[in-house]
Each structure stands twice: as C-alpha cells, then as structure tokens.
Amino acid sequence: xxxxxxxxxxxxxxxxxxxxxxxxxxxxxxxHSTPISAVAAKADIxxxxxxxxxxxxxxxxxxxxxxxxELVVHALSNGAARAEGADPDRILYxxxxxxxELIADRNLxxxxxxxxxxxxxxxxxxxxxxxxxxxxxxxxxxxGAAGExxxxxxxxxxLCHLIAxxxxxxxxxxxxAVLAAGIRHPGKN
Amino acid sequence: xxxxxxxxxxxxxxxxxxxxxxxxxxxxxxxHSTPISAVAAKADIxxxxxxxxxxxxxxxxxxxxxxxxELVVHALSNGAARAEGADPDRILYxxxxxxxELIADRNLxxxxxxxxxxxxxxxxxxxxxxxxxxxxxxxxxxxGAAGExxxxxxxxxxLCHLIAxxxxxxxxxxxxAVLAAGIRHPGKN
DNA sequence: CCATTGAGTGATTGACCAGTCACTCACGCC
DNA sequence: GGCGTGAGTGACTGGTCAATCACTCAATGG
Numbered sequence: 001x002x003x004x005x006x007x008x009x010x011x012x013x014x015x016x017x018x019x020x021x022x023x024x025x026x027x028x029x030x031x032h033s034t035p036i037s038a039v040a041a042k043a044d045i046x047x048x049x050x051x052x053x054x055x056x057x058x059x060x061x062x063x064x065x066x067x068x069x070e071l072v073v074h075a076l077s078n079g080a081a082r083a084e085g086a087d088p089d090r091i092l093y094x095x096x097x098x099x100x101e102l103i104a105d106r107n108l109x110x111x112x113x114x115x116x117x118x119x120x121x122x123x124x125x126x127x128x129x130x131x132x133x134x135x136x137x138x139x140x141x142x143x144g145a146a147g148e149x150x151x152x153x154x155x156x157x158x159l160c161h162l163i164a165x166x167x168x169x170x171x172x173x174x175x176x177a178v179l180a181a182g183i184r185h186p187g188k189n
Numbered sequence: 190x191x192x193x194x195x196x197x198x199x200x201x202x203x204x205x206x207x208x209x210x211x212x213x214x215x216x217x218x219x220x221h222s223t224p225i226s227a228v229a230a231k232a233d234i235x236x237x238x239x240x241x242x243x244x245x246x247x248x249x250x251x252x253x254x255x256x257x258x259e260l261v262v263h264a265l266s267n268g269a270a271r272a273e274g275a276d277p278d279r280i281l282y283x284x285x286x287x288x289x290e291l292i293a294d295r296n297l298x299x300x301x302x303x304x305x306x307x308x309x310x311x312x313x314x315x316x317x318x319x320x321x322x323x324x325x326x327x328x329x330x331x332x333g334a335a336g337e338x339x340x341x342x343x344x345x346x347x348l349c350h351l352i353a354x355x356x357x358x359x360x361x362x363x364x365x366a367v368l369a370a371g372i373r374h375p376g377k378n
Numbered sequence: 379c380c381a382t383t384g385a386g387t388g389a390t391t392g393a394c395c396a397g398t399c400a401c402t403c404a405c406g407c408c
Numbered sequence: 409g410g411c412g413t414g415a416g417t418g419a420c421t422g423g424t425c426a427a428t429c430a431c432t433c434a435a436t437g438g
C-alpha cells in the first residue's frame with residue numbers, strides 16, 4: 001500500500017508534523033524550558049528521531065518561527081482581501097482584525113513573545129528579524145499606507161501581545177481596561 | 190573595624206547587591222537560562238549564599254523585576270517633572286524621553302522582555318502585572334492624559350522594546366527604518 | 379531471496395543546575 | 409576565655425536535558 005511516492009515523502013511529512021508540535025510546545029514553555037522530548041511526545045515520535053529530522057534544537061525552533069511568520073503574513077493577506085480597493089487605513093484595520101483572529105489560540109502569539117526573549121541565540125534573532133521584515137514589508141506594500149501608520153500597526157500588535165500574555169481584561173483592574181480598550185478579543189482560550 | 194551597625198545591616202546590603210547582579214544577569218540570559226551561579230559570581234558571593242538571602246530562584250527574579258519597575262516609575266516621575274504644568278501630551282512625551290534614557294543600557298528593557306516570556310510561572314506573571322499596573326496608573330494620574338493617550342504610550346514602549354531587542358536601525362533595512370522612525374535612540378549601549 | 383536504504387528507537391553519555399546541609403570563621407558579649 | 413550568633417562556603421545530590429550511537433524493522437529493487 002505504501003507506494004514509492006508516499007514512502008519517499010514520509011520524512012518530509014514528519015518534519016511538518018514535528019514543526020506543528022514544536023509551535024505548540026515552544027509556545028507553552030518558551031525556547032529554553034521546553035525539552036525536545038516534549039515536542040517529540042506531542043508528535044508521537046521518539047526524541048532521537050527529532051534530531052534526525054533537524055540538526056539541533058535551534059533549527060527546530062527556527063523552523064517553527066518561520067512557519068509562524070508565514071502564517072501571519074497569510075492571515076494579513078486574507079484580511080487585506082476583505083478590504084479590497086478601500087483606503088490604506090481601512091486595509092490596515094482589516095489586517096489587524098485578521099491578525100487578532102489568527103492569534104486567538106495564542107500559540108503563534110506566545111511563540112513570538114518567547115522568540116523575542118531568546119534573541120541571544122543569533123539564529124533566533126535572525127529568524128525574528130527576517131519574519132518581522134516580511135510582515136512589515138507586506139503591510140507597507142499591500143496596504144499602501146504611510147510608514148507612520150504601519151509603525152502604529154506594529155506597535156499596537158506588540159501591545160496586543162502584552163495584553164494576551166498577561167490575560168488582561170477590564171476585570172483585572174481599571175489600568176488593564178485602559179490598555180485593553182478597543183483591542184480585539186485577546187486571550188479567551 | 191566592622192562596627193555593629195555595619196555588621197547588622199550586612200545581610201540586607203548583600204541582598205541589594207544581589208538584586209543588582211540579578212538584574213544584570215537575568216537581563217542577559219533570561220529567567221530559564223541564567224543559573225543562580227552566574228548571579229552569585231557577579232555579586233562576588235557563593236551560589237549557596239544566594240539561597241540564604243532568597244528562598245529560591247523565582248523570588249530572586251521577582252525581586253529584580255520589582256526593582257526594575259520601581260526604577261521605571263521613578264524615571265517617569267523625573268520626566269514628568271521636566272514638563273511641570275504643561276499639557277498632558279507634553280508630560281507623556283517627557284516621560285517617554287526619560288524612559289528612553291533609563292533603558293539606554295538595555296538591562297531594564299531586556300529584563301522586562303524576558304519576564305513577559307516567563308509568565309508561565311505565576312509569581313512572575315503577578316509581578317509583571319503589578320509592575321505594569323503601577324506604571325500605567327502613574328502615567329494616567331501624573332499626566333492627566335486620556336486613556337487612549339496612555340494606551341498609545343505603552344504600545345510604543347513595547348515597540349521600543351522590540352526595536353532594541355533586535356538592534357534595529359535604518360541600516361538594518363527600510364522596514365526597520367519604518368519601525369524605528371522617531372523612536373529615541375534605542376540600543377546604542 | 380538477498381542487499382540496500384531509510385524510518386524509527388532504546389540506551390547512554392556528559393554536562394549543567396536548583397537546592398541542601400554540615401561546616402568554618404569572625405565577631406561581640408558576658 | 410569561652411559562647412552564641414550570623415555571615416559565608418564547599419561539597420554533594422537528585423534530576424533534567426541535548427545530543428549521539430548502535431541498533432531494529434519494513435519495504436523496495438534486482
């Protein structure tokens with residue numbers, strides 16, 4: 001039954017599964033406190049095999065990060081499509097909405113937060129810069145908005161990360177309500 | 190020569206020294222990948238004694254965080270004093286300038302970034318919420334600005350953290366120039 | 379039916395690290 | 409001059425984890 005094509009692609013398919021597991025696990029514990037064995041368990045695979053699919057822990061984390069930013073750009077693209085032909089601000093607004101939906105499950109959000117904290121590893125710093133460049137460039141060219149608008153877009157994205165990380169909502173206190181005002185349903189799940 | 194007063198206060202004095210060392214070391218490696226021994230070495234003290242001064246690693250990190258936010262509020266206060274009597278926006282602007290100066294050495298900035306990534310430890314999450322609450326409340330009451338202005342203030346502070354973490358400046362690329370535009374000299378040790 | 383290849387694992391190694399404990403040493407006091 | 413107390417340490421323990429290696433097993437190709 002396992003025809004040549006399937007067998008040949010098995011290894012690559014596994015790699016994808018492992019990357020998905022890595023996103024989930026690294027998002028939970030961050031880079032340093034998430035053992036490879038956790039990712040392996042999530043992917044129903046032995047820890048040893050992870051090292052056959054990826055040369056080391058860093059590579060796996062970077063692969064997860066790359067995939068994360070890929071998904072982010074994809075979501076922004078979908079959002080922009082919802083405002084086809086509208087003015088730049090409107091397009092950026094829709095992008096923000098799409099981003100909020102994407103990170104509702106928190107995995108992609110927390111992965112970015114953890115990545116920012118692991119930038120003392122050069123490969124990770126490079127990956128974050130690469131991803132952020134792609135996101136920023138896309139927002140600039142696709143929306144056609146001015147630099148200040150895109151800067152603001154990213155800044156409020158960062159604020160959104162903070163709010164979700166800390167589980168802030170109006171019931172945390174007045175100060176939290178101020179920070180979370182108008183931010184689209186962060187947290188929740 | 191060690192008079193009674195000095196001897197009696199030695200333990201507390203040591204604690205302060207250790208907290209300073211903890212800020213520097215945790216800022217470099219983050220919570221999980223910074224061993225107590227690194228902090229101890231920086232404070233010229235044996236690792237074992239750190240555990241006599243603090244009940245555990247988490248307590249030490251939280252103590253460092255508390256001190257960090259204390260310094261931030263203090264800086265904001267100084268900044269606000271420079272715009273005494275001016276309009277809220279101007280006061281917030283001066284606060285931003287004072288904050289930029291404070292985090293020029295990056296230690297306090299990176300500590301906050303790492304803390305956000307270590308919020309799966311409840312004590313740390315609490316400490317971050319506590320600190321952010323103090324900062325937000327102070328910005329609100331001291332400047333008298335509207336909630337949206339303070340929200341923006343914090344959002345751009347977060348953006349500033351991202352820029353400094355990644356060492357972005359105009360020479361990193363056009364996208365980086367967009368993000369860093371108008372942000373007051375981040376990085377540059 | 380044998381040889382090759384690639385998927386996948388168990389067992390192990392070497393390093394590191396949080397936390398503990400029994401100890402020393404230097405004071406100040408009676 | 410001993411005694412108590414608090415500063416400070418060395419040595420150890422139990423546990424974890426990244427990475428490696430020698431191995432098994434199944435499929436495929438000739």
